[in-house]
Amino acid sequence: MAWAVIISVLVMTVLSLLRINVIIAILAAALTAGVMTGEGLIDSVELLVDGMGEQASVALSYVLLGAFAVTISYSGITGLFVRYLIRVLKDKRTFLVLVLAGVACLSQNVIPVHIAFIPILIPPLLHVFDRLKLDRRAVASALTFGLKAPYVMLPVGFGLLFHETIQTAMENNGMTLGISSIAQSLILPGSGMIVGLLIAVLITYRRPREAQERDLNAIEFKDESVEYSEQPRFGMTHSFTLMAIVVALFIQAFWENLILAALAGLILMFVFRVVPHNLGDKVVSDGIGMMGTIAFVMLVSAGYANVLKSTGSVTALVEKSSAILGDNHALIAFALLSVGLIVTMGIGSSFATVPILASLFVPICLSVGFSPMATAALIGTSSALGDAGSPASDSTLGPTSGLNADGRHHHIWDTCVPTFLHFNIPLFIFGWAAALIL
Secondary structure, eight states, X not given: OHXXXXXXXXXXXHHHHTTOOHHHHHHHHHHHHHXXXXXXXXXXXXXXXXXXXXXXXXXXXXXXXXXXXXHHHHHTHHHHHHHHHHHHHTTOHHHHHHHHHHHHHHHHHTSOOGGGGHHHHSGGGHHHHHHTTOOHHHHHHHHXXXXXXXXXXXXXXXXXXXXXXXXXXXXXXXXXXOHHHHXXXXXXXXXXXXXXXXXIIIIITOSOOOOOOOOTTSXXXXXXXXXXXXXXXXXXXXXXHHHHHHHHHHHHHHHOOHHHHHHHHHHHHHHTTSSOGGGHHHHHHHHHHHHHHHHHHHHHHHHHHHHHHHTTHHHHHHHHHHHHHTTOHHHHHXXXXXXXXXXXXXXXXXXXXXXXXXXXXXXXXXXXXXXXXXXXXXXXXXXXXXXXXXXXXXHHHHHHHHHTTTSOOOIIIIIIHHHIIIIIHHHHXXXXXXXXXX
């Protein structure tokens, strides 16, 4: 049973590398795990479907954020921003990539639209990337950094939700720790991502790279139906758009509900007549088109997580690993992080992985004498490991949605592989060090 997790993740990884659709790859991995643990195909499918409901709110929030993002793009404010970037950052490849990483960071903590900004901001910049011969793998790395590092290190916006998820999961398993302490425990692991970003941007992908030939077999994420209102100067429409964004941010921060925040922002865009009322159906349809694929991948990933959890596969893997390693803190931390990498690669969601890993890690850490902060570092790092590089993660699906708008960016080889190498390796090393130091 312990091998079911490893083999199912390998099935998903191999199928993804062979350019099989990521949803099919996840389904195949879930069925593999179910069959290997003694469940029949029918029972495995039922477990998969039952688990999908756990991510229904996330999927709905993504769709609403997509619709909100469409209205923002309709206002033309992103066009102003793109033109400003082009004017200020022309012929500055490295600085442009770092600015995009900063913008992505803002989407997690200041303006919590998560990945919804990418299909709006990135496609207009693709011709700039090609003219500058900018390696899109560097941009993918920058965007994934911005989608992950802020919530790992900072308890604000999505970061607050992530840290509260860790806190609740630890309390449910017999260990108490404050939010501030959890944030401190994750500073060192998160710093590893900063190192990875600098290596990707300044070393690995710094050289000029010609744009790839259009891949007709690539999955394309397009938003051809949205007409962007290109207004030459900042006007009242843009002011109303910023007001809607601020209101959405306030609601998200105060009530910690992305669905309500996105819905409020969307309603205000119509109330302020930034978008005409008769375009309501079009906006929702375009929002589903923009974020629907990602939302459905998250649903299937939740189903896969339920298969692993319900069949006891992860529990068996951890128990077998801990039985072999005894009470050696260095080896135990290494094994737990390895389990986190494998599990999160398959599930594709840091948030969804935290309760699963905490239920396994906390008893082990208590029994061998890890401090609460070291335990939080292990849980937080383990759940973040694999999120970058996973074919099913929104941290990789989001960048691909923008960079592949012209069919010249492959999800696995141009997003997942680069982000896996540059973020999971330093995260693992720095998280391992944090577990031993704290």
